[in-house]
């Protein structure tokens with residue numbers, strides 16, 4: 021059965037509050053971690069093997085993936101221009117002066133042109149060209165403009181827009197400007213990586229030449245089933261097939277993971293990427309079951325659990341015995357609160373005890389409640405349909421509270437259950453309508469994964485005493 025959902029198998033389940041409870045919100049945590057940068061990640065993964073002393077992992081800043089020997093190295097095509105430039109000891113001198121302008125905060129193009137003695141009249145003409153208008157208006161700090169000029173007269177202006185487009189403005193012999201947008205096609209190449217856990221996931225994955233981005237995605241995909249703080253063990257393995265984005269013979273970015281397998285304590289978890297016809301992508305196992313749950317365990321990125329689910333609690337404000345029928349997640353005022361699952365808003369109001377409170381109705385007669393919000397998310401109302409992970413409000417201290425926290429309740433048929441231990445339903449499997457397409461699309465991914473595993477197995481059998 022997929023899903024190690026029961027808390028009972030964890031002997032630490034009643035211990036320190038943070039790691040166990042935060043496990044199912046791990047995917048969400050990752051989005052936060054991604055936003056906050058690497059240090060949080062390092063802390064997170066650095067504590068992964070609890071039988072070992074905690075070490076400060078060395079972060080491989082640049083996990084350049086070219087060096088894994090088993091990989092068929094991507095064929096790097098040497099662009100013709102480079103080849104001839106190398107062959108020619110003295111490349112031709114460009115006809116005009118070249119300038120690279122980097123936009124800084126507060127800059128206007130007009131100022132930049134004046135500062136560099138470029139013709140402002142040329143700029144005004146260029147800015148009226150259809151293809152150039154928009155790209156030249158939408159400039160952000162860090163953007164670059166390449167300009168060739170002849171004593172200030174603009175001869176050519178080039179600007180990359182994202183990685184896929186380039187704006188080219190050229191002056192013809194008659195002195196007229198012409199602008200065009202050129203597509204810069206991106207090539208997707210599949211890359212395969214295999215890693216064995218010898219340390220934290222982060223360190224082991226970096227050793228397998230996975231970039232931070234791919235590591236985060238990998239952990240995010242399996243976070244619903246594997247607790248990367250407590251569950252992983254030395255000897256666990258992963259196989260990943262992901263896309264690299266290449267352009268002009270250079271790797272420009274890592275793309276999505278298309279297939280992956282994580283073997284955790286002998287149990288194997290597979291994830292195959294499937295893009296639905298509506299363009300949304302999701303991960304399923306080889307039988308079409310979602311790798312996700314229908315609910316996240318904790319709908320907020322919290323600092324600690326300030327009050328557990330407890331039917332016999334003394335209320336901190338009222339000082340009477342009153343069941344605490346939810347979990348309190350302490351977090352800073354303003355921290356976003358996310359819908360735990362897909363649903364519909366059925367309550368969104370200010371109440372005396374709960375303060376600003378939202379209740380969502382989900383399938384299976386499940387409701388979730390989010391109390392003491394500092395503010396609701398704008399643009400939503402009773403009846404709004406909400407997606408899992410969508411922000412519905414912000415942590416606050418409204419109602420009868422002693423400090424900022426989210427009070428979160430999970431109810432099945434109106435009966436309160438402990439959100440931290442309740443068995444969470446799986447997210448929807450692949451829809452019947454997509455089933456045939458799913459099988460067709462994922463069969464080669466699965467085959468590639470199996471191929472890769474066979475290759476790795478053969479390798480390890482050939483070199484059984486690698487150490």
Ligand SMILES: [Zn+2]
Nearest residue numbers: 346347348427
């Ligand atoms: Zn509470």
